[in-house]
Amino acid sequence: MTLPTAPYHHGDLREALIEAAVTSVRENGPDGLALRDLARRVHVSHNAAYRHFADRDDLVAEVAGRVMGKIVDSMQARLAQVRTRDPVLRARRRLAATGRGYVDFAITEPGLFRLACASLSAVSSTIAVPGRDPLVLLGEVLDDLVGVGFLTAAARIDAEITCWSAVHGFSVISIDGPLQGSTAKERTVALDRVLIAIDRSYAATTGSAIGVRDLLG
Known part of the structure; x- marks a missing residue:
């Protein structure tokens, strides 16, 4: 109780x-x-x-904005684990880390994740600090990939949509879809495949040589 x-x-x-x-x-x-x-x-x-919230939607928008901040915290916790000094490998691992952090939150907080997903249109107007927006953080990581020469500027356009679609979709099928009954190990392997596919596609834009083992650490 x-x-x-x-x-x-x-x-x-x-x-x-x-x-x-x-x-x-x-x-x-x-x-x-x-x-x-x-x-x-x-x-x-x-x-x-x-007196504090006009209606339920007003409250939901506020809570969803807070949830987005918590997603950023989860992403940053994964980013803090990236320690390599090689600038290209670091940028690649940071992109993978943001994806893992996003999925981590969905798995550990499915109720809050579902609320945020159902309120995305309202959330955009409630986040006053860009640094608490997961999409802004993702954009900064993608900019780093361009800066180190791993991703071309042309391929950088709308890359947030590609990455977010992939990890968001993975999160949804992990808590409400066919991966719902997967073990943590099975889910990690499946997510690695998604992140590797993104990494390879971005490497192809500049002809960069990549090592999958390096990306996975």
């Missing part, structure tokens, strides 16, 4: 509602999110909750 969220401290009701919403989505998925229920969790009237 889930214990109710502790009462909020005076002046922190908006933040308390957001934290309660994150907990609720983790427990029940995005469909179970309702302002009235959250108000009960933090021991206030539903009218008090509506």
